[in-house]
Amino acid sequence: MTAIRKLLDFLYALAGVLAALCLIAILSLIVAQMVARWTGEIFPGAPNYAGYAMAAASFLAFANALNRGAHIRVSILLNAVPAGPKRLLEIWCFGLAAAIAWYFTYYAYWFVYWSWKFKEVSQGQDAIHLWIPQSVMVFGGGLLALALTDNLLHVLFKGDHRIVRDTVDTHGE
Numbered sequence: 001m002t003a004i005r006k007l008l009d010f011l012y013a014l015a016g017v018l019a020a021l022c023l024i025a026i027l028s029l030i031v032a033q034m035v036a037r038w039t040g041e042i043f044p045g046a047p048n049y050a051g052y053a054m055a056a057a058s059f060l061a062f063a064n065a066l067n068r069g070a071h072i073r074v075s076i077l078l079n080a081v082p083a084g085p086k087r088l089l090e091i092w093c094f095g096l097a098a099a100i101a102w103y104f105t106y107y108a109y110w111f112v113y114w115s116w117k118f119k120e121v122s123q124g125q126d127a128i129h130l131w132i133p134q135s136v137m138v139f140g141g142g143l144l145a146l147a148l149t150d151n152l153l154h155v156l157f158k159g160d161h162r163i164v165r166d167t168v169d170t171h172g173e
Contacts, residue, residue, distance in 0.1 A: 011146075012064050012067050012143070015060045015063055015064050015139075015140065015143050016063075016064030016068075018056075018060045019056070019060035019064065020057075022053045022054070026053045026054055026057070029046050029049055029053065030046075030050060045124050045125050045126030048122055048124040052133035055133065055136065056137075059139070059140025059141060059144075060136065060143075061140075063143040063144045063146065066151070067162060067163060068164065068165070069163050069164060077089070078090065087160075090155045090160075090161060094149075094151050094152035098145060098148035098149045098152050101141060101144050101145035102149075104145075105141040105145050108137050108141050112131050112137070112138050113131075115129075115130045115131040115134055150162065151163065
């Protein structure tokens with residue numbers, strides 16, 4: 001079981017790093033497009049690639065953000081109830097969220113499959129096959145679904161979730 005835990009934590013961290021790299025790619029594309037404009041050159045497809053990188057950054061960051069406490073959770077209610085009802089509410093929240101995430105991932109997979117099957121390409125100058133950037137959506141959605149299921153199982157068997165806030169609280173300073 002420790003090997004699975006290490007693998008999942010590695011996947012969540014890797015997805016976070018890949019999301020950060022996508023943000024760097026967006027910055028690089030924007031700067032390259034600015035330089036191209038200043039020099040009178042054309043950088044075809046740069047806005048499309050920046051959009052793909054933004055979508056990839058979002059979907060790749062979901063699982064990592066969940067486990068780091070960066071998702072918006074309604075914890076005001078969870079913190080106000082006793083341990084028994086709190087556990088039931090956590091199970092309900094993680095169960096519902098995991099079901100929705102798996103549902104999304106299932107249909108996102110078929111969306112990508114049909115884009116691949118019909119050889120859909122973007123309407124921009126680059127005419128990239130759309131299944132390539134769309135695949136990141138399936139991977140990120142699947143990883144979020146896995147992270148939610150992971151937390152659900154942790155609540156069921158250990159009594160509490162694995163979400164750890166790693167932000168610094170500056171209130172009161």
